[in-house]
Amino acid sequence: MSTAVLRTEVRLFRREPGAVFWILLFPTLLLLILGSIPSFRQHQDDLGGLRTIDAYVPVAVLLGMIVGGLQAMPQALTGYRERGILRRMATTPVRPGALLSAQMVVFGVASLVSALLVLVVGRLTFDVRLPKQGFGYLLALVLAVLAALALGSLVSALSRTTKIAGAIGSAVFFPAMFCAGVWLPVQAMPHLLGKIVGYTPFGAAAQALNQAAAGHWPGWGHLGVLVVWILLLTGAATRWFRWE
Amino acid sequence: MPVIEVTDLRKTYGGRAVVDGVSFAVEEGEIFGILGPNGAGKTTTVECIEGLRVPDAGRVRVTGLDPVADHARVARVLGAQLQESELQAKLTVREALELYASFYPDPLDWAPLAERLGLGEKLSARFGKLSGGQKQRLFIALALIGNPRIVVLDELTTGLDPRARRDTWELIEDVRAGGVTVLLVTHFMEEAQRLCDRIAVIDKGRVAALDSPAGLIRRSAGATVISFTPSAPVDDRDLNALPELASVEHRDGRITLAGTDETVNAVITLLARHRITAHQLRVVDATLDDAFLDLTDDRTKEATA
Numbered sequence A: 001m002s003t004a005v006l007r008t009e010v011r012l013f014r015r016e017p018g019a020v021f022w023i024l025l026f027p028t029l030l031l032l033i034l035g036s037i038p039s040f041r042q043h044q045d046d047l048g049g050l051r052t053i054d055a056y057v058p059v060a061v062l063l064g065m066i067v068g069g070l071q072a073m074p075q076a077l078t079g080y081r082e083r084g085i086l087r088r089m090a091t092t093p094v095r096p097g098a099l100l101s102a103q104m105v106v107f108g109v110a111s112l113v114s115a116l117l118v119l120v121v122g123r124l125t126f127d128v129r130l131p132k133q134g135f136g137y138l139l140a141l142v143l144a145v146l147a148a149l150a151l152g153s154l155v156s157a158l159s160r161t162t163k164i165a166g167a168i169g170s171a172v173f174f175p176a177m178f179c180a181g182v183w184l185p186v187q188a189m190p191h192l193l194g195k196i197v198g199y200t201p202f203g204a205a206a207q208a209l210n211q212a213a214a215g216h217w218p219g220w221g222h223l224g225v226l227v228v229w230i231l232l233l234t235g236a237a238t239r240w241f242r243w244e
Numbered sequence B: 001m002p003v004i005e006v007t008d009l010r011k012t013y014g015g016r017a018v019v020d021g022v023s024f025a026v027e028e029g030e031i032f033g034i035l036g037p038n039g040a041g042k043t044t045t046v047e048c049i050e051g052l053r054v055p056d057a058g059r060v061r062v063t064g065l066d067p068v069a070d071h072a073r074v075a076r077v078l079g080a081q082l083q084e085s086e087l088q089a090k091l092t093v094r095e096a097l098e099l100y101a102s103f104y105p106d107p108l109d110w111a112p113l114a115e116r117l118g119l120g121e122k123l124s125a126r127f128g129k130l131s132g133g134q135k136q137r138l139f140i141a142l143a144l145i146g147n148p149r150i151v152v153l154d155e156l157t158t159g160l161d162p163r164a165r166r167d168t169w170e171l172i173e174d175v176r177a178g179g180v181t182v183l184l185v186t187h188f189m190e191e192a193q194r195l196c197d198r199i200a201v202i203d204k205g206r207v208a209a210l211d212s213p214a215g216l217i218r219r220s221a222g223a224t225v226i227s228f229t230p231s232a233p234v235d236d237r238d239l240n241a242l243p244e245l246a247s248v249e250h251r252d253g254r255i256t257l258a259g260t261d262e263t264v265n266a267v268i269t270l271l272a273r274h275r276i277t278a279h280q281l282r283v284v285d286a287t288l289d290d291a292f293l294d295l296t297d298d299r300t301k302e303a304t305a
């Protein structure tokens, strides 16, 4: 890890208005739009008495991670490889790995900041309660970020060009959003579907976040699913990643 | 001890030996050129020295170290300008220089270096907005910024205008005067002739010749070219009997001979003996160009064989 490389990558991230908008602001904006619909602020029986807006907070939290980890990071990494930026760095005492780890830190931190913004804005505008099981929530959040970065790394490893990375990223993007509950929050999914979705990284993350938000310790099952995914995806990404 | 030693280097791509038994040694403080046609294996060879490619066979040592196994130590003393690379499009020139300077224990001051390379006005410009020549000059700066003992420059002046090319040559001469060893890949004869102490001519993955520029010219057939328009016809048998003659050519009453200094002396004696005046007599030394074509082009080889 090189702090100079990290500082540079943070700077470059701030120069990408697209990435800043979709990762940092869009999830909060989505929450604001949904919250402006009056019926979404009423308590729903099929959500266990929660309001739709409450159920969408974890979805918005995961959205930033999915965009950052699955779309933005693989684009950046495959671009660095494609254009010989990694190669140029490989001739210096700082190996190109420094660039990969800096990218992960940048997108990881950006999605955590995005999550924080969602929580704060949800609390201030729609009175969404902050997670009652704070530590459990943070743990689930960190594992979800790691899973998103691992998945993004695998996409980068498997994509020879930025075009392929874009195609794979989009192909995985919609199922990931579905599992996170963008179209139907996991609480509202039919039992069997919810169970299946619970075995996917973002489905497990959504359920763990919901439990922690409600004040329970997130189920070890969900956290375990996340850990297994992180290990599998990281292993595969390390195995297949090519520097050039 | 040589600072770079390459022994019987081999690299194969898709069953084709792209570098096929290359050996040479670069001494401390010299400017060593690698000259060769496109696809000869020059870039592959120097990228094995930079540790970017792993040789299939053979040995590469930089200051006695293996550039792959001992990468970090080699990278600290070796600055590289790659034939093809880029930087992050939104990184400014100043940020790039500062970033790369931070990688080395004892870097150069980047401001005078940028000034020297004509980048002083461009410090706030983003890499993606630079012209090809400006990018090239930035990469030369980045190769030097770590205050290296050795610089490897692959196609140093490609993309530079004639003025910038000459400035860059002066810079490289100054760098060498400071004790830095320079390994230069080029296909510009003028550049090789002006800068290099020794040149390895690489063709089809092999070293075709290794000598000083003057030595390469001397050993090529027809190092000196004599041409004149004789006032009276000259007997062909007399011409063909000239010592060390490489070729004779008649065109529009003008005679062109290739040979050596000895051929020149003999032809002047011959003409004087026959009281023939040589109008528009020209004696020209062959250039590195001629020597290069002679060494690398199969057709000329067959034609003169």
Ligand SMILES: Nc1ncnc2c1ncn2[C@@H]1O[C@H](COP(=O)(O)OP(=O)(O)O)[C@@H](O)[C@H]1O
Pocket (backbone or CB within 6 Å): B013, B014, B018, B036, B037, B038, B039, B040, B041, B042, B043, B044, B045
């Ligand atoms: N990574 C690679 N994969 C396959 N072929 C390659 C690779 N690198 C170089 N080559 C081939 O090796 C030959 C020599 O290339 P190179 O070393 O770049 O030559 P030069 O620098 O002398 O022009 C070329 O025919 C090129 O196509």
Ligand SMILES: [Mg+2]
Pocket (backbone or CB within 6 Å): B042, B043, B044, B083
């Ligand atoms: Mg080349």
